[in-house]
Amino acid sequence: MASTLSEKIIASHVGREVRPGEIVVTAVDVAALQDGTGPLALMQLEELNLVRAYNPARTVLFIDHAAPSPRKELSNAHISLRRFAAETGAVLSEINEGVCHQRLVESFASPGDILIGADSHSCTSGALAAFATGMGSTDVAIGIATGRTWLKVPETLRVVLKGGFSPGVFAKDLMLHLIGEIGSDGATYMALEFTGPLAAEMTMAERFTLANMAVEAGAKTGLFAADETTQKFLSAQGRAGDYRSLDPDEGAGYARTFEIDASALEPVVSAPHTVDNTQTVSEAAGKKVDQVFIGTCTNGRIEDLRIAGGVLKGRRRHPQTRLIITPASRSVYLQAAREGLLEAFVEAGATVTGPGCGACVGVHGGVLGDGEVCVATQNRNFKGRMGNPEAFIYLASPATAAATAVKGEIADPREFM
């Protein structure tokens, strides 16, 4: 029978065809923890007397949410991750290396893999045609120790992408628009499968941005087929051997199909305090902004920094608007340095930080004050997200964020292009 990408990947792991709704116990290829969820996972393994990694080379512990550590409790949590890695041979991704999802796509996830991560944006690796999903600490702990997990085979919502982006409109705008249309629970328990002519044309960076935010519509994962673009990306990471092509079958069964014509889109923001609370930038324009944050697993890649650089080069941030820029990983950071982007950002008045989650989750490095407004390129604007429930977060593309930093109020990037 014809299968969707998710069904195909799960079937190849359990050795038979699968259908939505079925519960399967399956092998896990990659398992990941981060410094917020990892310590609890390791405590659970101790409780279970299972302090081991079934597949240490593909078990990865990331120190990224609080990197470098801003306080002793977190430093101690980091010690527990380092110790587990040393004892089991699992891979440790230290404070200099970057955000887990960016590191996973650069070095660990491959087409056809099943990846589980104790972080909700683990769906990012779906852009490489992996069945990649977020779970809690205990589920991932068991996956690490046994090499297996249980899953419900999800139904698939097909998102057909057509047309092309107008200048100033980006993958982020498209994804915010989609979530605004279907709602923050529009794909609960489902897999999103991105297809259509525009999906095939998209760069990997654009695909990562879309897959990253699948969970913001409630989805379990968000997948793209593995094609030549995937192959080129993996080769550029020195991982040509990890490529295999993977497509959904013609005639696969979808629970729903949703079409988007990108040509009709304008720049979009998600207004506080939910991701599906979308407005066009022209509706939101003029709102005074205290801080702009460009980075994260959604939009902290080199392509994003180039877009921000295009707006910021030769300009200055507005005197009343702080600007923080955080590359998603060490390799992004290095590349940005080589291209002169870091210099341009500092000249524009930005605070450029080392790679990591940075200000995104409100732990350190950019916590907002009472009543302050932030425009950020991350994936979530929930109340309290950036460390203060009295603050207001708008989500936007790197272009909109950079334009906003220059103007000091929510601004249309097309004014600066």
Next chain:
Amino acid sequence: MVLKGKAWKFGDNVSTDHIAPGRYFHLRTNLPELAKHVLEDANPDFASRMQTGDFIVAGRNFGLGSSREHAPRIIRLAGAGAVLAQSFARIFFRNSINVGLPVLELDTSGIRQGDKLEVDLDGGVVKNTSTGKTTAFQPLPPVMVKILADGGIVEHFKKYGDFNLG
């Protein structure tokens, strides 16, 4: 098993950032301390005023957001009997079962703040003794009934030494 307690009403889209705010990230290895802040950003009085056995009663998409298992854990640790909502986000739902917190999907619109409820987990109904109204909840998928009955996934593993979900 029948659980009894009072209802604490919340709205739609209560996120894991409301339940376990990021500014307490450093307390994630100290759950009893973190539990003192449970749901603080949705209702600052909840943690200090709720009583053991009380229920969280919410609208749509409860628990959306991060994968932090700390969220259902501190709800349980604070003493809530169950979470009743119109619907749940996926990761939160699975985490709740894993940590032994009953999560029930039902029409919660008729339940008011402070209503006295009786939740019959086996019978699949919620009785609102303040209004006299009885509402059935969606049965859990069998695999989750099994994990919940074992007391969570860790207890399940201790019991069988493996997945035994068949």
